Amino acid sequence: MPVQNLSPEQAKKSILTGLQGVKGRGKSGIDAQQLEDFDAAVAVLEESGGLKAPTRSSLLEGRWRLLYTSRPGTASPIQQTFVGVDAFTVYQEILSTDSGVRINNIVSFGPTIGQLKVEAEGNTDSRPLPGFTPRKGKGLPIFGKSSNTPAKAKDLRIDFQFDTAAFDFKLLPFKVPYPVPFKLFGDETKGWLDITYLDPKGDFRLSRGNKGTLFVLTRDEPAKSRLVSALAARSSSAEIYKLVDELVASGESIKRPATSPAVAGKWRLRWSEQAKDANGLQKALANSIGNYQVVEGDAGPGQLQNVVDVAPFLKVRAIAGCEADKSAPARDKTLVNITEARVELFGIRIPLPFGNNATPGYVEWLYLDEDLRVTRGNKGSYFIHTRE
Known part of the structure; x- marks a missing residue:
């Protein structure tokens, strides 16, 4: 069946199947034909719309694991540095707080090393942040070129501003600040993320950022929850050890x-x-x-x-x-x-x-x-x- 004739569920399955042999979250392992089929399946999902008004939905909240990202020349330095390394696991957390929305981008270096967490405050149509001004400029070339394209519809976009970041190493009792002085960079610390497809089941989503990047993510059930479930199910020791490693690596x-x-x-x-x-x-x-x-x-x-x-x-x-x-x-x-x-x-x-x-x-x-x-x-x- 031609990819463009797939149902949303079939297109989702096509994307997940096509990414199984990909290395570095899209850095290699995908040929021209596979990429063409992948892009067509993405188009099917984005045209279907998925769950309406995704930034209003609680299904958007939680921890997401990054499977794939496109690599336009406008990508940010942190994406170019960490995202393509298979030894690292990359997550994004979208959290609801009393003051609004928080977005955390996390690079996990493994259970014995620790993680890097870059945090941002978020602004949405349904949860506006008082006094927040969205990004306006295209940005300095060194940080990647940003788009000013408006959102296609209401309740699709999260505007954000990075405000803190730190390395959390297991062997250190304190966090090491990430060497970026966010307060000094003004507009360069801001961006936006459009939720172009959110599966009604809440387990899969597509997002596009202000640097022109496509992100494919699946919901990541916390390692603690999976470990507790595995204990109840009397899972094998190998599975328990694997989940323990993930739990330790979570930095929580x-x-x-x-x-x-x-x-x-x-x-x-x-x-x-x-x-x-x-x-x-x-x-x-x-x-x-x-x-x-x-x-x-x-x-x-x-x-x-x-x-x-x-x-x-x-x-x-x-x-x-x-x-x-x-x-x-x-x-x-x-x-x-x-x-x-x-x-x-x-x-x-x-x-x-x-x-x-x-x-x-x-x-x-x-x-x-x-x-x-x-x-x-x-x-x-x-x-x-x-x-x-």
């Missing part, structure tokens, strides 16, 4: 987790992968349904208890002192020193040998927020807990 963890008050509380163990040389009892009880940890204290020395409810009348409990390892650069380790282990049978306490060691073990915090944590023990075991 609490900073300096070992000294955060969020550590304290009761945490239910949802999943673990035990190292080969982990304690035998720990291996046997690791994925029991009634396995949880109680942490008392936060920034200073405290105590934690690992408790396994084997049966209503039978518990296994280990008690340990804990303290943030302040020698760790990112304050991401907690020292743990077991002081007691016992079985509780019908309320009777039966001591267990636990091999007391003068050198404490530790827990490394890979991710922490108010209701989810991912940690790794000093022997290499992984643990995922949710707040009880």
